[in-house]
Amino acid sequence: MYTSLSNRRSFIKKMAMLSAMTAAASMFPGILFADEQEKGIPDNVNLNWKKGPCRFCGVGCGILVGTENGKAVAVKGDPNCSVNKGLLCVKGYHQIMCIQSKDRLTHALVKKNGRYVQTPLDEALDIVANKMKETIASHGKDSVAMYTSGQSTIPEGYVASKLMKGAIGTNNLDCNARLCMASAVAGFLTSFGADEPMGCYEDIDHADYFVTWGNNMAEMHPVLFSRMLEQKSLRGAKIIDFATRTTRSSTASDKSILFEPQTDLAVANAICYEIIKNGWVNKSFVEKHCSFSKGLTNMGYGLEDKYKFKDKPEKIDFEAYKEFLKDYSPEKVSKYSKVSVKDIKYLASIYGNPNNKVVSYWCMGMNQHTRGTWMNNLVYNIHLLTGKISQPGNGPFSLTGQPSACGTAREVGTFTHKLPKGVVMNKKHRELAAKIWKVPVERIPSKPTYHATEMFRAVDRGDIKFIWTQATNPLVSLPKTGRYRPAMEKKSCFVVVSDVFPTPTSDVADVILPAAWHIEKSGLYGNSERRTQHWNKMVEAPGEATADAWMFIEVAKRMGYGDLFPYSKENHVEEIYNEYRQFHEGAKHGMAPLEVLKKESGAIWPYVNGKSTQWRFNAKYDPACSNDEAFHFYGKPDGKAVIWQRPFEEAPEKPDQEYPFWLNTGRVVEHWHTGSMTRRIPVLHQAMPNAYVEFHPDDAKKLGIRNGENIKVSSRRGSCVLPASINERGLPTKGQVFVPFFDENMLINDVTLDAFCPISKEPDYKKCAVKVQKV
Amino acid sequence: MPIKSYLVHPHSGRKKELIKALSVIDQCQIVPAENKELIVLVTDTETGKEEENLKEKLEAIESLKLLAMVSGFNTP
Ligand code: SF4
Numbered sequence: 001m002y003t004s005l006s007n008r009r010s011f012i013k014k015m016a017m018l019s020a021m022t023a024a025a026s027m028f029p030g031i032l033f034a035d036e037q038e039k040g041i042p043d044n045v046n047l048n049w050k051k052g053p054c055r056f057c058g059v060g061c062g063i064l065v066g067t068e069n070g071k072a073v074a075v076k077g078d079p080n081c082s083v084n085k086g087l088l089c090v091k092g093y094h095q096i097m098c099i100q101s102k103d104r105l106t107h108a109l110v111k112k113n114g115r116y117v118q119t120p121l122d123e124a125l126d127i128v129a130n131k132m133k134e135t136i137a138s139h140g141k142d143s144v145a146m147y148t149s150g151q152s153t154i155p156e157g158y159v160a161s162k163l164m165k166g167a168i169g170t171n172n173l174d175c176n177a178r179l180c181m182a183s184a185v186a187g188f189l190t191s192f193g194a195d196e197p198m199g200c201y202e203d204i205d206h207a208d209y210f211v212t213w214g215n216n217m218a219e220m221h222p223v224l225f226s227r228m229l230e231q232k233s234l235r236g237a238k239i240i241d242f243a244t245r246t247t248r249s250s251t252a253s254d255k256s257i258l259f260e261p262q263t264d265l266a267v268a269n270a271i272c273y274e275i276i277k278n279g280w281v282n283k284s285f286v287e288k289h290c291s292f293s294k295g296l297t298n299m300g301y302g303l304e305d306k307y308k309f310k311d312k313p314e315k316i317d318f319e320a321y322k323e324f325l326k327d328y329s330p331e332k333v334s335k336y337s338k339v340s341v342k343d344i345k346y347l348a349s350i351y352g353n354p355n356n357k358v359v360s361y362w363c364m365g366m367n368q369h370t371r372g373t374w375m376n377n378l379v380y381n382i383h384l385l386t387g388k389i390s391q392p393g394n395g396p397f398s399l400t401g402q403p404s405a406c407g408t409a410r411e412v413g414t415f416t417h418k419l420p421k422g423v424v425m426n427k428k429h430r431e432l433a434a435k436i437w438k439v440p441v442e443r444i445p446s447k448p449t450y451h452a453t454e455m456f457r458a459v460d461r462g463d464i465k466f467i468w469t470q471a472t473n474p475l476v477s478l479p480k481t482g483r484y485r486p487a488m489e490k491k492s493c494f495v496v497v498s499d500v501f502p503t504p505t506s507d508v509a510d511v512i513l514p515a516a517w518h519i520e521k522s523g524l525y526g527n528s529e530r531r532t533q534h535w536n537k538m539v540e541a542p543g544e545a546t547a548d549a550w551m552f553i554e555v556a557k558r559m560g561y562g563d564l565f566p567y568s569k570e571n572h573v574e575e576i577y578n579e580y581r582q583f584h585e586g587a588k589h590g591m592a593p594l595e596v597l598k599k600e601s602g603a604i605w606p607y608v609n610g611k612s613t614q615w616r617f618n619a620k621y622d623p624a625c626s627n628d629e630a631f632h633f634y635g636k637p638d639g640k641a642v643i644w645q646r647p648f649e650e651a652p653e654k655p656d657q658e659y660p661f662w663l664n665t666g667r668v669v670e671h672w673h674t675g676s677m678t679r680r681i682p683v684l685h686q687a688m689p690n691a692y693v694e695f696h697p698d699d700a701k702k703l704g705i706r707n708g709e710n711i712k713v714s715s716r717r718g719s720c721v722l723p724a725s726i727n728e729r730g731l732p733t734k735g736q737v738f739v740p741f742f743d744e745n746m747l748i749n750d751v752t753l754d755a756f757c758p759i760s761k762e763p764d765y766k767k768c769a770v771k772v773q774k775v
Numbered sequence: 776m777p778i779k780s781y782l783v784h785p786h787s788g789r790k791k792e793l794i795k796a797l798s799v800i801d802q803c804q805i806v807p808a809e810n811k812e813l814i815v816l817v818t819d820t821e822t823g824k825e826e827e828n829l830k831e832k833l834e835a836i837e838s839l840k841l842l843a844m845v846s847g848f849n850t851p
Contacts, residue, residue, distance in 0.1 A: 009778070013817050016780035017806060020815040020845040024782055028811045090846075683846045 011073065015683050018093040022222070051078055051601060052535030053525045054092045055151075055518040056672045058400030059083060059221050060527025061092055062601040065519055065538050072096045072519060072539050081601035083201060083531065089222035091672055094681045096519070099542075101680040103502055105514040106543025116512065121544040124511055125551065128468070129558030131494050131510075135466040136168065145172035145455055145464045149471035150181070150402030150409045153523030154532070155576035156470070156549040157408035159565065161420060163552055166437035167561040171416045171424055171449045172464070176472040177402060177409030178452035178762060183367040184398040185410055186760035187376020190313075191384075191642050193635025194588070195410055198616040199359070199395035200529040200604060204228055206393025207359040209350050210239045213379060214264060214365015214766075216730075218248035219669035221363070221399055225249065240350065242267075243365065244766075245664060245694075245738055246731040257347070258733055261662050261767045263337035265371055266648035268378035269328035270337075271348045275385050276322055280352030282387030289631050290384050291638065292316045294324075294645035301370050301652035301755035305457050309758035316645060324645045333648075338733075351386050357393035358383075363401060364666065368766050373759035374646035381643045389641075390618040390631060400528045401673070407526015407533075411589075411605075412580065416455075417448035420583040424448060436582050437564065451761035453478070453754050460487030468496040470548050471515065475505040476674040476744050479763040480754040482718040498548055503676045504744050514545040521547035522573040524597065530604045531612075534597035549576065587624035588634065617641075651767045652755040655735060659715060659769035661699075662736040665748055666766075668729065675742035691743035692725035693772070696734045700726045705774060713737065715770045718750035737772060741765075776819075777826045779847035783814040789838035790814070796836045802829055816842075 021033050047066035054061045062081020066074035075096055079086035108124030109116040119127075135144050148160050152175075164173040188195045204210075204227045217225040229252060231237040241253040242264070250256035259267055275281060295311040302309075330344035337344075351358055360383065366375045379396050380389075388394040400406055412420050420436075422429030424446055434441035450458050456478060458464040467488075478484050488495055488508045497509035500517045520541035524534045541547075549572060553565045567575045574594055581591045584605070592603035592612075604612035608623045617633050619625040625632035633641040655662055670688040671678040678684045693711050695703075705711060705724045712721050722739060732738045739748040753768040783805075785793040790812055797805045797816060802825070806815040820826040833842055 009776070009819075012778055013804065013819060016778050016846050017804070017815060017817045020780035020782055020817070021806070023845045024808065024811075024813055024815060028808070028813060033806050033808055033815065687846050 053533040150177040150405035157412035182760035182762035183372025186373040213362040274348030285387030299758040372757040377644040404525035516541035531602040533602035671742035
């Protein structure tokens with residue numbers, strides 16, 4: 001990538017400087033370094049800057065990539081992008097450094113006699129298409145599956161859905177967003193009948209309080225956290241961190257409140273109890289815009305194969321809801337949540353005070369939860385009871401982890417039950433898809449099949465005989481990988497993996513397809529605030545690496561579906577997006593035209609009459625409101641949002657005598673998810689070279705564990721050896737250990753439990769029981 | 776050939792003095808924050824030994840309160 005060592009050296013120095021500036025930005029709100037970002041870029045080059053979204057997280061920062069002679073040589077924050085206003089985090093600045101990695105997948109590899117043989121891409125795609133066809137012919141269409149990603153672009157997700165559901169006619173399509181966002185989706189659909197947040201990042205500029213629910217934003221959403229810190233310093237906005245572990249976010253917050261794992265359910269109910277008891281309910285809002293429901297309880301945890309659950313909602317009234325909340329007085333909840341009565345009342349008073357504007361933020365803590373859908377419902381309850389929703393600075397806001405978890409997984413719908421508009425169970429939605437796809441409606445099956453965990457269980461059972469994964473690394477990221485790794489190695493299933501780098505998942509593949517990276521193809525992502533972002537291809541991919549969308553199309557053609565995929569290689573992104581836009585036409589979900597997205601740093605849907613809709617369901621901002629009231633929750637047939645009665649229920653596995661610690665898993669600021677990209681970026685890898693197990697100092701002292709000593713963390717499912725970390729990055733509560741999951745050499749997901757939320761089917765990576773031993 | 780970056784915190788009111796002290800060291804490149812008591816420092820040395828010596832030299836600067844490393848790596 002670099003022509004001379006000195007050039008490379010000055011580039012690395014610049015990168016080192018940028019990481020320090022980024023670290024400073026998260027510690028000192030509003031810190032300024034003049035124009036250093038640009039000054040640090042080598043000055044003897046003539047750079048051509050091209051805009052796009054960051055490759056990594058769901059914040060969706062705008063980046064400018066500087067290219068010279070066909071090579072990407074620098075990245076800076078896009079000052080014109082309202083998401084980040086020129087800021088980037090340490091991952092964002094360094095992102096392009098991974099594409100030059102020596103072990104980049106540049107050619108297709110086909111396993112022959114146990115060895116990978118470099119194979120022309122055309123030939124490898126023939127093998128994939130033939131294998132898929134043969135498998136369908138011998139075992140039926142539900143014997144083949146595809147597992148995609150919240151990192152796939154919108155066109156990639158769209159052609160995957162069209163190929164599986166419209167062409168082949170199977171719902172065996174799910175994606176890794178099931179592991180991170182499914183509870184948020186189920187929460188939105190049950191409470192509002194419409195997915196994705198009603199507000200936007202501009203809420204940050206208006207809110208008086210930010211309450212973060214189990215969410216370490218300083219490390220996971222660093223640019224948004226910097227924006228919050230800036231408001232803290234400018235306007236005195238307050239940040240309240242409610243979590244099970246003390247993190248960088250907790251120390252930068254105004255107040256940190258710790259709770260016992262799983263009891264967030266009870267605390268949220270206690271907040272509602274207090275709101276009602278103190279007369280803080282916004283009565284006219286609730287009367288006009290809310291209804292009350294309850295669902296089934298004691299649903300189980302999905303631990304057994306082929307587990308099924310369907311909720312049975314039942315309408316209730318306000319009095320019944322009030323009666324239910326009697327079990328959740330702060331005094332009662334304090335006993336098992338370990339949150340003081342005073343702190344519960346304090347949280348309730350923040351939401352209850354009609355003069356406060358409050359935004360709640362959450363991500364994996366609430367979503368990766370065996371009662372994740374309930375937890376999402378409960379936070380909505382708080383905002384609905386107080387009427388603090390759908391207004392600048394007031395609202396619940398679920399953040400995403402992946403750059404296009406919203407745009408691709410949720411909006412295009414790469415889940416087994418989804419279609420680009422609506423769900424497979426709905427006849428009208430199937431009819432619309434059949435019309436746009438030009439396929440017979442009978443071809444789209446009306447029943448969902450496998451969600452992520454169940455899909456890999458089906459591979460293990462031998463029910464799925466062909467699986468194709470793209471832009472994801474399930475053998476590091478699934479829970480209980482100890483079961484699914486041997487499953488994927490079985491001869492009964494043919495495994496195709498498309499990726500940019502080798503991973504533990506590609507290690508078990510029969511065919512590895514070399515994928516183009518982000519800026520080596522054109523594409524569109526959709527971030528957490530409903531913003532659709534487009535970018536043009538900036539550099540050529542190495543070797544035969546090709547955009548995933550084009551590889552799908554090539555396979556579809558080889559399988560005989562060419563007429564359904566009439567796109568051109570040069571313009572397929574544009575052609576696919578224009579076809580996809582038809583699904584969302586109208587005021588409720590209209591997508592911005594490509595010409596707009598090419599010019600601007602994204603636009604927020606519903607994009608109506610040339611304008612983004614920043615706050616949905618509020619008649620002042622949202623042209624889809626049609627009930628002549630100030631608010632209209634038009635996702636529900638009666639136009640009302642639902643306040644759900646959802647109880648506290650225990651976690652499926654709790655610490656006991658044999659396994660006395662809670663295990664919590666998560667991420668660190670330097671690495672992105674399973675680390676396949678960021679561990680190939682020297683600055684990031686060296687800043688955080690390996691995973692670790694974090695202890696509370698009292699627990700470490702009791703066990704005689706010192707920093708850096710090797711510790712075996714074991715559960716009933718498996719074990720993992722990691723160095724101990726005490727008083728370093730984070731501080732778990734007593735009786736809890738924390739392990740980040742980015743390190744493929746220390747697979748903590750061999751230890752986790754594959755229990756999931758019965759409604760959303762999203763696994764809980766935050767709670768299981770483990771023991772620890774020095775080794 | 777190590778390259779490292781640090782956040783350098785001056786003793787109260789001594790930022791200017793610290794900037795001056797750091798600017799005269801060959802292997803140091805600095806970017807002072809405009810509006811906070813903080814300086815970003817990048818060091819560039821030929822060998823591990825030189826790097827160690829430099830670190831000692833930095834720590835001896837009187838106006839320097841704290842040196843916190845952010846990133847560092849070796850490069851050919
Ligand atoms: S906050 Fe997220 S989107 Fe922004 S630069 Fe960092 S990783 Fe990229």
